[in-house]
Amino acid sequence: MSSSDANSLKIFAGRASLDLAARICDTLELPIGQARTEAFPDGELIVKLEEDVRGRDCYIVLSTCSPINDNLMELLIYIDCLKRASAKRVTVVTPYYGYARQDRKDEGRVPITAKLVANLITAARADRVLAIDLHAAQIQGFFDIPVDHLSATPVFFEYFQSSREQLGDLCLVSPDVGNVKVAEAFANLLGGDLAIINKRRISGSNVTTGNLIGTVKNKTVLMFDDMITTAGTVCEAARVVMDHGARDVIAAATHPVLVGMSIQRLAESPISRVVVTNTIPIGDRVAPIQSKLVELCVGRLLAQAIHRIHHNMSISALFQKTAGAKR
Secondary structure: OOHHHHHHEEEEEOHHHHHHHHHHHHHHOOOOOOEEEEEOOOOOEEEEEOOOOOOOEEEEEOOOOOOHHHHHHHHHHHHHHHHHOOOOEEEEEEOOOOOOOOOOOOOOOOOOHHHHHHHHHHHOOOOEEEEEOOOOHHHHHHOOOOEEEEOOHHHHHHHHHOOHHHHOOEEEEEOOHHHHHHHHHHHHHHOOEEEEEEEEEOOOOOEEEEEEEOOOOOOEEEEEEEEEOOOHHHHHHHHHHHHOOOOEEEEEEEEEOOOOOHHHHHHHOOOOEEEEEOOOOOHHHHHHHOOOEEEEOOHHHHHHHHHHHHOOOOOHHHHOOOOOOOO
16 A cells, blocks of 8 residues: 555554454554543543544444443444544444344334444444444445445355365255345355255244255255354254254354353354354353364455545445345
8 A cells, every 4th residue: 555545544443353453454554543442430431542633534443242332332432533533534344233133123112223323323423334244234224324335255255165175065054034145145156055944033042943945965064144143043053954964064154243152052063163254353252162163354355345445446346256145
């Protein structure tokens, strides 16, 4: 990147995404923006910029993951801080968008919190949002500002394509009906069959798995979803396909939310490999499944998107070899 770009483009990081932001900056050959977030004894946050951003194109990299409310508030304060410091444009880079599952009223007297969060980001005066694998494509429409919705499929495709021969006879299994389009597109990209498991959610942490539609006998099963949260769905689906004669089961998901009993469930499941990205920092909590876990980096994908946005270029090229978003 030229020196003029380095002077006009600034990338800052929230506390939850420092490592990912560093990888983005390494790809772009830029220093990370100098700023710090501090917490007062009562829990209030303050963001302090330590360099000039007047007239600059600024990006805040921060996933609103756990602790979600702290990270969301930090993001909003960051936006306000940059706008008050006269940044020319502020783009929110939120690889993982918290509250995304509250995207509709599926029963009476409940909120649509994904829309509320979009309103908050817009009200804080962000100019643009860059996200990866939103839980539902409709969330883009919740914003009154431009949204670039990337898919992590190219990162997964590169990884699985490099070992395609070892995977053998492959079957892409959608662990629920809502993910069928993604599984079908991935099956076309990697060259494999498609199967579907019908799932019914009992509560936020419990699911029941029904029938398997398709054949998995003697095949390597790859299950792909946008996130693994409690791992109830994916682990139950893994047992179903193994009961139907699958040779091996691999689970892949963009966002490793991994809460509750997820680590224990994955450790005890027949899943041989869990492939995730670094949209959410995983830390030491995954030690029990370290031998199964593969973490891919979305830093280069985000760096390419930031480069194109900064130069007012189309980012359509980044949508090649993608499986789209969950519906």
